[in-house]
Amino acid sequence: MKSQFKKVLPLALSATFMAPLTQAADLDITIQNLTSGMSFTPILAVAHTPDASLFEVGEAASAELQAMAEGGSLDGLASIGATINADALANPAGGLLLPGMSTTGDLMTADGNTVLSVVAMILPTNDGFIGLDNWTIPTEAGTYTVYVNAYDAGTEANDEIRGGGAPGTPGMPVPPPLADAIGENGSGVTTTSNNMTVHIHPGNIGDADQAAGVSDVQNTVHRWLNPVAKVTIVVN
Amino acid sequence: MKSRKKIKLLSLVVTSAMLLAACSDNDTDPVQPVPVPTPTSVDVTYEVTVTNLTNAQPLSPLGVIIHDEGHLWTIGETASLALETMAEGGDNSQLLALPVGLANASGMAPIGPGNSDTVSITIQDRVDSYISVATMLVNTNDAFTGLDKYNLAELAVGDSQTWRFAALDAGTEENSEAMSTIPGPADGGEGFNANREARNIVTYHAGVVTNADGLDTSVLDASHKFDNPVIRLTVTRIE
CATH class of the missing domain: 1.20.5 (Single alpha-helices involved in coiled-coils or other helix-helix interfaces)
Structure with missing residues (x-):
């Protein structure tokens, strides 16, 4: 990141004179988990060119997005970011972002990286994620707020039972901090995924039985209504 | 001069x-x-109009205050006792009596689904304070909504601003939906209780489960479900 920034700086200086609409920017990005009972896996915020996109509603998820949405892995998306010269803020919370909590990081954007995308998996879900898609970074200094919805990657059936986070592995990953809150022995809410494209998440069903029932998530805790996250961007 | x-x-x-x-x-x-x-005092008056957008969640009488300092709530932080009292039982009296309040006003009655209520609030000689509004969704354990700290300097006489707001969770009571825990007409149960704290931070609300959707012990039925937004709120400066 730092070396990239050094390379970018002369460009940024010239941009202020030549191309104000594509100039580099110095951003403070704050992501707040607005939900009462859901956690976010490591967050990825990337500034990139408008012709790129981490996901498109109504289109099938990429393998890299699938790995993030099903298991919280940022590796695939980060390597795509590197190949398209995106600027990345990865895992500012240093792990899970719990309900109500906020995390802040700096993002220096290179000339031409004029849009911002933010993703993180939502736990406990099978393939739910928070998604900000190609939000145009304002050129005017100031503080901007965006409310973000929960999406379903469409890559895994929402069975809501314990399983794994690797792509293609059914069930939900359960990291240690969530182990006590999530039930077991659920029979599974469903085995099919109706919409195989990225779409607004229909929400968890859950049940009231932590030792059996159809779901391992608690129906009075692990649910949400949109929006699920607030992203505050300070353009310096 | x-x-x-x-x-x-x-x-x-x-x-x-x-x-x-x-x-x-x-x-x-x-x-x-x-x-x-x-020196003659000049009245500065605002009207707050709230429309209940829910299917079957009456709203408790509006609590409206004008203030310079403080917030009625902050997402991610613990609710004040005054907010807890309002969010669990619909009683806005402590919010109206907050020491930071420069003026206050209350709705006369609950606002039924599909209905609206307008509350006037007047302050003298100040046009750059803040206004906050809070109301409970009474067929819940501790769901509420409203406007936190809007800067009235934005409004000249005749101007208005409209928002649609989501349901929030005070985090001060477990969302059990159990019999005798919900003060609204769906239950007629207990309102405020200083104990029973849940996560104990204010967040957005996850919605109600109800007995029609897998929570057998819930006193709520399908009619009580809601989605965001739950209210439309307009502040108009009338003088």
Whole structure:
């Protein structure tokens, strides 16, 4: 990141004179988990060119997005970011972002990286994620707020039972901090995924039985209504 | 300004004193006492109109305050006792009595689904304070909604601003939906109780589960479900 920034700086200086609409920017990005009972896996915020996109509603998820949405892995998306010269803020919370909590990081954007995308998996879900898609970074200094919805990657059936986070592995990953809150022995809410494209998440069903029932998530805790996250961007 | 006026007045007095001294035979005093202008208070009045957008969640009477300091709530932080009292039982009296309040007003009655209520609030001589509004979704454990700290300097006379707001969770009571825990007409149960804290931070609300959707112990039925937004709120400056 730092070396990239050094390379970018002369460009940024010239941009202020030549191309104000594509100039580099110095951003403070704050992501707040607005939900009462859901956690976010490591967050990825990337500034990139408008012709790129981490996901498109109504289109099938990429393998890299699938790995993030099903298991919280940022590796695939980060390597795509590197190949398209995106600027990345990865895992500012240093792990899970719990309900109500906020995390802040700096993002220096290179000339031409004029849009911002933010993703993180939502736990406990099978393939739910928070998604900000190609939000145009304002050129005017100031503080901007965006409310973000929960999406379903469409890559895994929402069975809501314990399983794994690797792509293609059914069930939900359960990291240690969530182990006590999530039930077991659920029979599974469903085995099919109706919409195989990225779409607004229909929400968890859950049940009231932590030792059996159809779901391992608690129906009075692990649910949400949109929006699920607030992203505050300070353009310096 | 004031000091310049004073100097002017003083010189008038001096001149007239000299005039008087010069025309001591004149028995009509030409100097009129200059009235000290009494500061008159100007009423600044706002109307807050809330429309209940839910299917079957009456809203508790609106609590409206004008203030300079503080917030009624902050997402991610613990609810105040005053907010907890409102969010669990619909009682806005402590919010209205907050020491930071410069003016307050309450709705006269709950607002039924599909209905609206308008509350007027007046403050003297201030146009740059903040307004906050809170109301409970009464067929829940501790769901509420409203407007936190809007800067009234944005509004000239006749201006208005409209928002649609999501349901929030005070985090001060577990969302059990159990019998006798919900104060609204769906249950007629207990309102405020200082105990029973859940996560104990204010967040967005996850919605209600109800007995129609897998929570057998819930006193709520399918009619009580809601989605965001739950209210439309307009603030209008009328004078």
